[in-house]
Amino acid sequence: DIQMTQSPSSLSASVGDRVTITCRARQSIISFLNWYQQKPGTAPKLLIYAASSLQSGVPSRFSGSGSGTDFTLNISSLQPEDFAIYYCQQSYSTPPTFGGGTKVEIK
Amino acid sequence: QVQLVQSGAEVKKPGASVKVSCKASGYSFTSYYMHWVRQAPGQGLEWMGIINPSGGSTHYAQKLQDRVTMTRDTSTSTVYMELSSLRPEDTAVYYCVREYRVYTQNWFDPWGQGTLVTVSS
Numbered sequence: 642d643i644q645m646t647q648s649p650s651s652l653s654a655s656v657g658d659r660v661t662i663t664c665r666a667r668q669s670i671i672s673f674l675n676w677y678q679q680k681p682g683t684a685p686k687l688l689i690y691a692a693s694s695l696q697s698g699v700p701s702r703f704s705g706s707g708s709g710t711d712f713t714l715n716i717s718s719l720q721p722e723d724f725a726i727y728y729c730q731q732s733y734s735t736p737p738t739f740g741g742g743t744k745v746e747i748k
Numbered sequence: 749q750v751q752l753v754q755s756g757a758e759v760k761k762p763g764a765s766v767k768v769s770c771k772a773s774g775y776s777f778t779s780y781y782m783h784w785v786r787q788a789p790g791q792g793l794e795w796m797g798i799i800n801p802s803g804g805s806t807h808y809a810q811k812l813q814d815r816v817t818m819t820r821d822t823s824t825s826t827v828y829m830e831l832s833s834l835r836p837e838d839t840a841v842y843y844c845v846r847e848y849r850v851y852t853q854n855w856f857d858p859w860g861q862g863t864l865v866t867v868s869s
Contacts, residue, residue, distance in 0.1 A: 672853075673853065684860065687855055687857040687858075728792070732853065732854045737783075737795050738795065741792050
């Protein structure tokens with residue numbers, strides 16, 4: 642199984658801040674990396690697929706980058722509705738595996 | 749619109765089985781693989797397995813393969829996940845999620861609303 646490691650595990654930020662979340666794979670996964678957002682009591686929601694493609698309907702302040710083993714999710718200007726937990730997921734090989742999550746909290 | 753609607757919450761005793769359903773609508777049911785993912789309280793996401801709704805073939809996570817069974821009913825566009833020999837550590841929210849694939853890339857979208865399964869004596 643491919644282990645996915647996210648950092649930080651949590652962060653505090655203010656509205657308007659730029660936020661960066663990192664996801665690292667134990668081996669190269671090329672660009673087979675997806676990002677999800679989960680708010681309390683709800684199912685995860687797809688934000689970014691194939692490392693850098695923005696899912697339809699997702700605000701353009703979200704962006705993804707990276708390839709190989711190192712990936713980032715950026716939120717250019719944090720909004721109140723962005724406070725949530727973010728997960729990366731590799732789709733390079735079975736079983737698909739998730740990072741441990743990054744909780745974005747209000748400062 | 750594409751939608752996955754799951755069955756309601758369940759409370760089970762240790763050793764029992766649970767069967768969760770997931771009804772798909774808004775797309776061709778047999779054209780997309782379906783996965784199950786679970787999330788223990790306050791924890792991360794764990795992949796459980798996949799079913800091909802077209803032929804019914806399955807592949808399960810190694811740690812669950814002796815206890816999980818995924819099936820489908822094409823007449824009602826519904827997939828099922830049955831977990832047997834339940835343990836307290838199986839307490840979790842269980843999600844069905846469609847795999848969307850473009851060439852070799854694939855991702856999970858959408859997700860069902862989740863079904864809470866509580867295992868307690």
